[in-house]
Amino acid sequence: MTTIGQPLDRSAVPSTPPNFRWLRQIGGTLLLLAFLALLWEGAKAFARANNYALEIGGLTISLSNFNNEQLPHLGDIARAFAEPAGRGAPPLYQFLFSQAMFTLWEAVRGFAIGGVFGFALAVLFTYSGLMQRGCLPFVVASQTVPILAIAPMVVIWMSRAGARDWAVPMIAAYLTFFPVVIYTLRGLTSVPPTALELMQTYAANGRAILFKLRLPNALPQIFTALKLSATASVVGAIIGELPSGSQDGLGIAVLDFARYYNQSPPRLWATIATAGLLGIAFFGAVSIAERLIVRWRAEESD
Amino acid sequence: MTAIISIQNLNKVFRAKDGVSVHALENINLTIKQGEFVSLIGPSGCGKSTLLRIIADLIQPTNGTITVNGKTPSKARQDRDYGFVFQAPTLYEWRTVLKNVELPLEIMKFSKTEREARAREMLRLVELGDFAGKYPWQLSGGMQQRVSIARALAFQPGILLMDEPFGALDEMTRERMNNELLRIWTSLPEMTVIFVTHSISEAVYLSDRVVVMSPRPGRIAEIIDIDLPRPRGAQTRDLDDFFHLSSRLRHSLREGVGAND
Numbered sequence: 001m002t003t004i005g006q007p008l009d010r011s012a013v014p015s016t017p018p019n020f021r022w023l024r025q026i027g028g029t030l031l032l033l034a035f036l037a038l039l040w041e042g043a044k045a046f047a048r049a050n051n052y053a054l055e056i057g058g059l060t061i062s063l064s065n066f067n068n069e070q071l072p073h074l075g076d077i078a079r080a081f082a083e084p085a086g087r088g089a090p091p092l093y094q095f096l097f098s099q100a101m102f103t104l105w106e107a108v109r110g111f112a113i114g115g116v117f118g119f120a121l122a123v124l125f126t127y128s129g130l131m132q133r134g135c136l137p138f139v140v141a142s143q144t145v146p147i148l149a150i151a152p153m154v155v156i157w158m159s160r161a162g163a164r165d166w167a168v169p170m171i172a173a174y175l176t177f178f179p180v181v182i183y184t185l186r187g188l189t190s191v192p193p194t195a196l197e198l199m200q201t202y203a204a205n206g207r208a209i210l211f212k213l214r215l216p217n218a219l220p221q222i223f224t225a226l227k228l229s230a231t232a233s234v235v236g237a238i239i240g241e242l243p244s245g246s247q248d249g250l251g252i253a254v255l256d257f258a259r260y261y262n263q264s265p266p267r268l269w270a271t272i273a274t275a276g277l278l279g280i281a282f283f284g285a286v287s288i289a290e291r292l293i294v295r296w297r298a299e300e301s302d
Numbered sequence: 303m304t305a306i307i308s309i310q311n312l313n314k315v316f317r318a319k320d321g322v323s324v325h326a327l328e329n330i331n332l333t334i335k336q337g338e339f340v341s342l343i344g345p346s347g348c349g350k351s352t353l354l355r356i357i358a359d360l361i362q363p364t365n366g367t368i369t370v371n372g373k374t375p376s377k378a379r380q381d382r383d384y385g386f387v388f389q390a391p392t393l394y395e396w397r398t399v400l401k402n403v404e405l406p407l408e409i410m411k412f413s414k415t416e417r418e419a420r421a422r423e424m425l426r427l428v429e430l431g432d433f434a435g436k437y438p439w440q441l442s443g444g445m446q447q448r449v450s451i452a453r454a455l456a457f458q459p460g461i462l463l464m465d466e467p468f469g470a471l472d473e474m475t476r477e478r479m480n481n482e483l484l485r486i487w488t489s490l491p492e493m494t495v496i497f498v499t500h501s502i503s504e505a506v507y508l509s510d511r512v513v514v515m516s517p518r519p520g521r522i523a524e525i526i527d528i529d530l531p532r533p534r535g536a537q538t539r540d541l542d543d544f545f546h547l548s549s550r551l552r553h554s555l556r557e558g559v560g561a562n563d
Contacts (some may be wrong), residue, residue, distance in 0.1 A: 192391045192392070195392055197360055197386075197388070198386070198388070200359075201358060201360070201379065201384070202410070203379050203381075208409050212394075212405065212408065213394070215398075216396040217396075219396070279500045296437045296439075
């Protein structure tokens with residue numbers, strides 16, 4: 001508060017008015033979720049009212065995919081979280097939480113390996129046009145090979161190497177390094193020419209140019225890549241678990257609950273929901289890190 | 303007074319990919335003394351920015367000799383003998399105003415306390431002491447350019463090279479910035495300024511000497527002494543001599559263009 005007669009302290013005046021953008025964002029998300037829930041239950045109600053079949057001009061379209069076995073009520077899925085995961089077992093949410101943590105640890109390790117490897121490649125490519133021209137096509141080509149085809153191979157290799165625990169993280173890393181290479185490379189090389197000339201006028205060495213110019217210049221792009229990688233690493237970990245012979249993880253839970261789907265469809269759906277939430281949570285964590293680190297951006301620009 | 307910049311028979315030919323070569327600078331001879339304020343003026347394509355960049359060792363001449371502080375431009379750059387102010391402020395957006403001014407001091411390995419003390423002093427010099435913690439986007443264009451001047455002066459170079467630094471500013475801001483620059487230059491008596499511009503009034507108002515350049519090929523058409531009294535201020539622009547020198551400069555520029563077109 002400024003009282004009359006006191007000089008106005010410039011630094012105490014906020015440069016931008018407070019805004020409630022985050023509140024609006026949360027409100028929008030909730031609205032969207034409500035809309036999707038309405039669509040889900042509405043489709044089910046519509047199918048049931050038509051006896052799970054629709055006749056249009058002599059053609060019969062089956063709506064059986066909307067029955068309670070194929071598409072459970074959202075309420076049933078929510079209830080499944082609280083019910084025991086199996087005979088005499090703790091509630092499903094507890095089981096899924098521990099499986100999610102197991103998968104998250106694999107995803108985080110994969111994210112770290114892929115991030116470091118991708119970053120190192122991008123720096124290498126920035127300074128060596130020869131390496132970039134020679135290797136970048138292979139980096140791109142690597143992503144055209146389906147992860148499911150590679151995963152069993154990685155499991156076999158890592159088991160032979162005596163690092164079975166690292167098989168799934170390696171598969172996750174395979175998915176995560178790619179966006180990091182591409183975005184970091186673009187960030188490191190898209191430096192304004194005069195910003196680089198300024199460094200020349202200081203006779204700055206390569207180290208200073210990398211750490212004081214190229215890297216900070218690339219940070220927004222690097223975070224874009226890391227956000228993509230965060231969700232990709234969860235997907236990679238779940239897929240990697242399938243052929244890994246692991247006992248734990250969301251991928252294994254998906255396999256198990258798919259096998260016993262007829263007994264309890266909501267449990268598979270609850271597992272799928274958990275996998276989705278895990279990816280969103282990881283994405284959110286990286287977004288928070290971005291907000292803390294990339295702080296110079298104008299409010300309007302994001 | 304000792305010669306700070308000495309240029310003899312300097313040529314610069316740009317060879318484009320299609321084999322067409324452009325004679326950007328032809329037979330340039332120029333000596334600049336310590337403490338002088340010299341402007342390079344001319345229409346676009348006359349090579350005035352090219353000449354400044356050759357002095358700064360950002361590009362190399364095709365032939366001829368040039369010394370900066372008695373050394374090759376390359377050695378002078380390595381010794382951090384000059385500060386450079388670009389047409390755009392070229393601030394690093396991820397650094398606060400203070401940290402932008404500290405940038406050259408970080409690279410030159412000044413201690414943390416010395417860095418901050420000098421940067422704050424420089425920001426006071428350009429009258430932006432209250433804005434140390436702001437980010438560049440929070441400042442107006444004129445303020446950003448003042449930060450870039452503070453940054454160029456932070457390591458106390460003997461030479462200040464300025465490449466159309468106020469070209470993007472409106473007339474009012476530009477005149478204010480001219481006064482700021484003269485005030486700073488007066489407070490650092492040993493400092494030599496080489497100032498590229500395409501504004502006649504700016505060149506006359508600021509300079510000890512104006513080097514008039516003409517295009518295709520870039521040559522020095524004339525060097526005009528500006529013997530207006532210092533310190534200069536609002537009253538300077540009303541002097542008869544200011545008008546005479548401005549119109550002489552205008553004629554010189556017109557002839558330089560006419561002779562080649």
